[in-house]
Amino acid sequence: MLPLARIAKEVGIVLSGANALYAPVALRRDAELEVREEDLVLIYDDRFENYYMLGVLRWVTRYEPFLRRATHNVYIEHPEALNTDIVMPFTNALVEIYAGICDGSPLCGGRQGIDSNIYAPTPSSKVYKLIDASLLTKYLAISKAIHVGVHKYSKWRLPLDVHWVPYHIGVFGATGTGKSRLVLKLVEELSKAGFNLIVFDHSGVDYVPAAKKLGWEVVDANEIVIPPLVFAQTISELMGLSSSSTLKDYVDLATVCYDKLRRGEASNPSTCFQQVSGVVKSGGNKVQKYERWDKQLFREVLAIVARRFGARDHTVYKLTVLLDYYVPDYVFETMNRRSVEPIELVERALEKHVVVVDLSSERNVEVKRAIVASIASSVWSIIYRRLEPIKLGLVIDEAQNYACEYCGNAAKELETVAREGRKWGYFIIVASQRIAKDIRPGIRSNLGTVFFSRLQSRNDLQELAGYLDLGRVTEASLAMLSRREFYVAGLMNPLRRPLLLHIDEVTL
Ligand SMILES: Nc1ncnc2c1ncn2[C@@H]1O[C@H](COP(=O)(O)OP(=O)(O)O)[C@@H](O)[C@H]1O
Numbered sequence: 001m002l003p004l005a006r007i008a009k010e011v012g013i014v015l016s017g018a019n020a021l022y023a024p025v026a027l028r029r030d031a032e033l034e035v036r037e038e039d040l041v042l043i044y045d046d047r048f049e050n051y052y053m054l055g056v057l058r059w060v061t062r063y064e065p066f067l068r069r070a071t072h073n074v075y076i077e078h079p080e081a082l083n084t085d086i087v088m089p090f091t092n093a094l095v096e097i098y099a100g101i102c103d104g105s106p107l108c109g110g111r112q113g114i115d116s117n118i119y120a121p122t123p124s125s126k127v128y129k130l131i132d133a134s135l136l137t138k139y140l141a142i143s144k145a146i147h148v149g150v151h152k153y154s155k156w157r158l159p160l161d162v163h164w165v166p167y168h169i170g171v172f173g174a175t176g177t178g179k180s181r182l183v184l185k186l187v188e189e190l191s192k193a194g195f196n197l198i199v200f201d202h203s204g205v206d207y208v209p210a211a212k213k214l215g216w217e218v219v220d221a222n223e224i225v226i227p228p229l230v231f232a233q234t235i236s237e238l239m240g241l242s243s244s245s246t247l248k249d250y251v252d253l254a255t256v257c258y259d260k261l262r263r264g265e266a267s268n269p270s271t272c273f274q275q276v277s278g279v280v281k282s283g284g285n286k287v288q289k290y291e292r293w294d295k296q297l298f299r300e301v302l303a304i305v306a307r308r309f310g311a312r313d314h315t316v317y318k319l320t321v322l323l324d325y326y327v328p329d330y331v332f333e334t335m336n337r338r339s340v341e342p343i344e345l346v347e348r349a350l351e352k353h354v355v356v357v358d359l360s361s362e363r364n365v366e367v368k369r370a371i372v373a374s375i376a377s378s379v380w381s382i383i384y385r386r387l388e389p390i391k392l393g394l395v396i397d398e399a400q401n402y403a404c405e406y407c408g409n410a411a412k413e414l415e416t417v418a419r420e421g422r423k424w425g426y427f428i429i430v431a432s433q434r435i436a437k438d439i440r441p442g443i444r445s446n447l448g449t450v451f452f453s454r455l456q457s458r459n460d461l462q463e464l465a466g467y468l469d470l471g472r473v474t475e476a477s478l479a480m481l482s483r484r485e486f487y488v489a490g491l492m493n494p495l496r497r498p499l500l501l502h503i504d505e506v507t508l
Pocket residue numbers: 173174175176177178179180181182483484503504505506507
């Protein structure tokens with residue numbers, strides 16, 4: 001038997017029409033003001049010994065038998081005549097049943113544990129509000145858990161099952177709801193639980209200060225090497241070339257050619273793509289002037305390569321004009337300062353558990369995306385080398401800049417991780433204000449666990465409901481939330497359906 005007297009308070013009874021998922025309840029008068037939306041409750045049905053239904057109370061509604069919505073009555077003109085003897089208000093609510101708790105009940109073969117509930121509670125069954133739900137933890141079959149906060153009313157430190165971390169995590173809410181702090185908490189907890197994380201700090205204010213305090217390594221984004229083909233993509237994005245355009249092919253080829261010239265694998269732009277028999281000569285005939293990335297030299301190489309691949313004069317002209325106008329010189333100059341290979345950074349993260357990439361030093365969002373893409377793709381080469389799970393996560397806050405439909409290579413790489421990463425323990429944590437607009441479908445539909453607070457856009461709740469069981473959480477439930485309050489829904493939540501958490505204090 002659960003010690004109901006100690007951990008719960010009787011608040012009402014089940015009414016007619018209850019089923020295994022929803023139970024309408026009437027609240028006792030003396031408990032009306034004590035129950036709140038989102039309270040955790042137990043229903044005890046006398047038919048079932050040592051079996052309790054666990055649920056969340058929603059739709060707390062006040063009624064009065066005479067003051068009905070669809071009828072007019074005399075008191076509306078004379079409200080002063082309505083005194084407390086005449087009105088007979090009462091309160092009903094709806095319990096959304098999340099699970100059945102077996103405490104050695106014959107219904108579950110004498111086991112202890114939490115199952116999904118398949119029984120409709122009998123009307124008249126008693127309903128108890130949980131004041132202290134900590135006892136529930138022992139019924140959960142979780143081998144390893146992390147904690148980010150407590151259930152808002154029962155103060156239950158909800159264990160979140162780390163088994164589901166590789167199925168990806170999303171954090172959503174309007175500005176100021178506390179997303180970045182929650183993500184920071186997740187990073188701290190996950191690193192303690194043995195995961196490795198690369199945190200991309202878009203503006204350098206959310207994670208860099210914490211990293212300094214907690215002893216995490218910080219790498220400046222402008223030190224990270226961008227591979228030639230990712231750089232080519234960046235240039236094309238800046239020039240506004242669509243991915244199917246042949247102009248983009250010229251940019252790709254020119255970038256590869258320039259990289260060969262830098263390395264001394266070719267000696268001049270017009271012979272870049274000639275088949276060389278035998279081993280490529282390295283260093284021997286390096287042409288000094290190509291040693292550094294330089295926009296003017298790139299412009300020349302681009303024109304020569306484009307011509308060699310059949311571009312007409314007007315195409316070459318268009319390419320150079322777009323390059324001149326849209327690609328700033330510094331994009332090329334900063335390429336020369338880069339010395340940390342993406343794979344090196346990934347290896348550092350595997351060794352030290354958390355590495356923060358400070359993206360604030362990159363001025364250009366296309367370059368920021370290039371860095372995320374380079375790192376995301378280099379993880380695969382380590383996976384293919386080791387052929388074993390690596391327990392590594394990429395943490396993308398302000399994900400509207402990296403995971404959106406038009407976020408180029410970064411979004412493509414993140415989508416690959418979202419789709420294929422889980423079997424390798426390679427996962428993403430994305431945080432952003434909006435869901436549908438900010439996160440492309442291939443990414444958002446693969447988020448196994450979602451934390452959400454007040455949302456910026458009306459459609460987003462519906463969007464989430466498309467792939468997570470949100471039960472009766474509505475726009476109205478979200479509007480009542482304050483800062484640091486998030487629902488958690490999905491795989492890591494042992495009850496799988498939304499529970500309202502108050503996130504732990506996180507200081508920078
Ligand atoms: N868990 C928390 N602990 C302490 N302060 C918090 C917490 N969550 C939010 N805050 C406060 O709210 C502010 C906004 O939080 P932040 O995580 O930056 O929101 P968001 O990323 O959603 O815009 C923080 O500067 C901090 O003062």
